[in-house]
Amino acid sequence: MTPPATRTWSRRGHTPIVRVRGRSRRRLSVAALACYKTGESSRLIYRPCPDARPDGRKSFSWKDYRDLIQSAHQQLGGPIVLVWDNLNTHLTADMRRYIADRDWLTVYQLPPYTTDLNPVEGIWSVLRRTTTANRAFADPKDPITAVRRGLRPLQYRHDILDGCLTGTGLRHQPP
Template sequence: MAAGGSAAAALGAWLVFEDEAGFAMTPPTKHTWARRGRTPVIRVRGRSRRRLSIAALACYKPEHRSRLIYRRRMDDGNRDGRKSFAWTDYRDLLQAAHAQLGGPIVLVWDNLNTHLAAGMRTYIAARDWLTVYQLPSYAPDLNPVEGIWSVLRRTSQANTAFTDPEHLIHSIRSGLHDIQYRSDLIDGCLAGTGLTPPSGSP
């Protein structure tokens, strides 16, 4: 993991962590106040099993405000349809991030099979602005994007009775939008992993 940070510093690059998560119509629960003996009940619609997938990048660079860049994908509701990101979706996300960040990227992500697809490997090899490191297996605690998901589930998602998939999409988009304007929170997610930011960060 230190290699990723060292490479980013040496190249003057953004150190970027990626992770993906799925969100369903059933909300995560959170502690709340209630009258003694009156357990709060949130009724949710059970008809829709559609899930929203989010792929997000937490981006860090010395002397720059930390950034959060993401893309969403709603499954089509068909039993045989694709419910997660294809390698081409990750390609497009990285291409957009490169344009937004305006510089080289040192990417750190896990060993998801889509990340290791032949098309993805070919794409990475052909981009001199992109260097990739794999996280160790079963090491979500080293990925600051996991902290982003935790914040999202404890705030805009918690105890919410979603009326339909569009309500779910709007809620997640609003929650992520709030996080994007909180660079201190994005920094805190990196600090929570025990990793240090690239050398020279403020």
Template sequence: MTPPTTRTWSRRGHTPVVRVRGRSRRRISVAALACYKTGEPSRLIYRPCPDARPDGRKSFSWKDYRDLIQTAHQQLGAPIVLPPYAPDLNPVESVWSVLRRTTTANRAFADPDDLITAVWRGLRQLQYRPDVLDGCLTGTGLRRQPP
């Protein structure tokens, strides 16, 4: 849970110190899709993966991914095209970058629940910012048609 620090300040001549209580074994897994349909605003569809699952898994299973894609297909009402596994072709990598630079930057989290709350809040805010999502899509070379 070491916080990403982009900038900080302190009195002149004093080195700033960011104290972190310790490391946690908890993890947060989130699967997300940045989607667009011609004539409509871009959308961000995401699903969390609970830390404690009944089957003991700590990550997504193929069924979780399948359910996410089916939900996106139903919400969009159109075919879904998935890029190959390449970070430079995946607009969600830009979404995570925006999240790290805004919601979670320069912040020391008190506990894992504080981190989870901040991530959900940041993703919720991004859902209502189609202009930011359009920028993430454009950064991959995808061209968005204006509505």
């Protein structure tokens, strides 16, 4: 709930101050898929996951990723080639079994420490520089609302999604 700091402005001689009440260890996890299909607009599919869950887990489980992939398959209506990082949840035995049982799903693992090859990292960068920058969240539900308000318009900004995909080399800009 601690905001990322970014540039701001104020009158000369008056340093801007962002007041935050105490420190919080609360956080928000978000999983997203940047989707591309030749001849169609790029798409963004995402799911937020607050840290206050009934099972006590503070991040996505393999089942949450499974549900996101299943939802993407239904929305996209075709086979999926998934390129993702080496997060330990992506590598669990249950997730590998799930992938092996789906003929419509092909998965490629990125090499370790290659965030520049992950288009979703570009989306997080845009979100940190716009929606969540210089904001102090007073209520645990505020980050979820802010992230949704930031990601929803990005779903319709195909130029930004294309830029994130092109920056990784996964998509080439037309001549």
